Amino acid sequence: MRLSRMTFTAACPPPCMCASDIISCSGRNLSTVPPDLPGYVTRLDLSHNVLSALLLDWSDRRLDRLTVLVLSRNAIIHLAPDAFAPTPHLRHLDLSSNGLSRLNASAFHGLGELEVLLLFGNRISQTMAGAFQGLSSLERLYLGGNRLTAFPLELYQRNVALPHLRFLDLSMNMVRQVPVQSLLSLATWQQGGIYLQGNPLVCDCALRAMLEYWERRQYRPLLDFREEYPCSLSQEEWLNCSGSPQGVFHGTVEVSYQAEPGDWLMVPCPGVSLPFQEGVVVFWVTPRDGSPALGVTDDQSSRLTVLTNGTLEIRGALRGDSGTYSCVAVRGRHRSSNETLEVTVSVGNPSGPGKSGEERSSGGEHFNLAFTTLVSCVVSIVLVLLYLYLTPCRCHGGKAGGVGGCGGRAMLLCADPREVELADRRVTGGKRVAFLETGDEHPHKCSAKHPVMDAAATEGILKNGSRALEQVLEEHVA
């Protein structure tokens, strides 16, 4: 049974401006939220004010339809627990450029539909455990320009439950170190959305290896912000991270392994020079997206281990071990980028490991797609040119059907001058060459083929406009 609906006939709160369901109170020097906000509001803008806190019951009624709340550029230092209880259906919350320094555990309690949360430009130095709990729909979280010193790995831990977090902006903070192995253990779609540019990250071998890996996988943060990440490409620095001093690669390494269940497999890390130095950093990313990455320092008693020389050892292969393994290590940019650095392992009958087959065919697919697009472009251009220049030019004068029977060439030559003018005004961006109205009002005449005979023939003026007109006048005079 539906509850009776509250009457929402509240007027626009005086300091604000209202445009039906948008209420804008920005830039009005407000230190508190105006009272009596109407319940039908869907977008509320309180930016550019001097609010210092968001207290409980900042709205005296539930704002069930509010989906966007903008509180940026205020001076908010305090968010009361359950502050967002009046707005349970919020989808976009902007708290950027405020003075928040700590986020309490229930700060965002109840915002189960929130998709985007902007917290950049505050003074947040730590995210308390549970501050983001319950944001089960959160997809994008902006924490740039704060004072974070550690990577908030808890955002990706299962008990916090942010199952859709695919974009995390941590730019311009004070993070010096990140948990590389834990980050490599995240799913691809999560790793690919972590933005760390502008942090004072210390470039050690693990970080260098991870950044190389992310760049190879063409993750957007590395493509868009590479120069703002540390670990630039000087040769000497990375030589300590792998292999022999010359950094020369010796011999080739298998990239595809076929094994039977129960086999013991030794998979060396491709693309790194041998012999390995002690203490070199290597991680292996396993096929199952989101399963933990393996490192040298891990427990050596488990079935899959990484040896000190970087080789992946699989003791007792299972069918489920099939797939593509990536070895994350420092190799340096001078390595040609089309060299495969992934290893495919198939256990059992070679009916195809899912992932690498997919990857290869998707590469092939991409090429096919590009090729077919190019071919169809060329074909369309050729067809258009054919249509314009090779179709016969025959015009019917004065019929309601307009230029029926004419090709494009005729349309160009047989256009009415008024239409040409109108078309010109719109052709500024090269949008249209000629256009056809329903065409009953403008008799089209083509002087190239049919010299004008009628006395009332002045309508049809063409490209060779003046000559046609002279012809008409001459014929009249004659």
Next chain:
Amino acid sequence: MLPPRKAGALPEPSPSASPSLSLRRIQVRWALYLFLSLALLWFPSGAVASTLNCHKTCICASNIVSCSKMNLTTVPTGLPLYTAVLDLSYNDVSRLRAEWTTVKLTKLHNLLLSHNGLHFLSSEAFVYVKHLRYLDLSSNNLRQLDEFIFEPLGQLEVLLLYNNRISQIDRSAFQGLHSLQKLYLSQNIISRFPLELVKDKNRLGKLSLMDISSNRIKVPPIAELQVLPAWIKNGLYFHNNPLVCDCSLYSLLAHWHILRLNSALDFKDEYSCYLPGPQKIKVGVFDLNRDYMNCSTFHEADQEAWLEQTLILRCDTKHRDLSKTWVMPGDVVVTEGFNQTAKVLPDGSLQIGPVKPDDSGTYTCYAVSEALNETLYVLLKVFTVL
């Protein structure tokens, strides 16, 4: 030997040239030099626009660039290609030229330009930002909307134009906005109800909210508004206009109120009109039935049909994209493969026929989605010819 020439003296004019012509040449030459030096003086300061500076002029958080309240007179150049949100509100960008960006910003989804004193929009202003989804031009000085001004924005969903000085809207101003869902034109000086946006062949097919409240509309097209589908009427706000009191206006709004459409329900007290006559008395539209004009409410006519006729019953819901189930008189649910006299069409309407007298009665439509539900009733009367 030639006489020594004084430094700085001009070369002797050729004997054939007259003295006044050489003087003219000198004047022209110096005028040219003056002009060039002035041009050089002015040109750089005019042409050098500010470049994006993520540490000084703007705040950058990965793909969000916020340059709000920075005294900018032009859009910063050098905007990164990955920019998704560009906030230029509260500045002095009074003209949006064609070249405000010289490269395609394919990732730009939100462009905020409110409170800029913007009075000019180039017809090519949006050619490089075709993927915009949200455009805020509110609180500016726009006076008219030219034809095709928003044409490149095929993915725009929300367009904010409230609080400008718009008096003229070309009939083709919104052409090309195939994805537009919400259009806010409130607080302008519009006197013509832009019915073409919601009706007829050039209408914006996805437009579910059009706000023309607080304008200068006197006579809305009542008859045409009445026959629009409920999901459009639901978002058609025209309160706070200087409407002319008329019983058809009362009838329309009272009906919308009964249907619980947001436009009438949420702003009931803001629909006012001026009584005919020299005194221009302003009254609430919803008071017209009692106090002033004795208007009567619109009564939804029952659906009528003749024997053996096939007809379509519409489930005219306030929201779109609800899945609809029909129940016929006698609590018979219409299901797939039912006897072919009752069929639910793809758009949710119920096609029944040929009808018999005992098909008369109340047909109920239950419309549900994840978040919403609506129940609508249609009363059908089947007449027999005697």
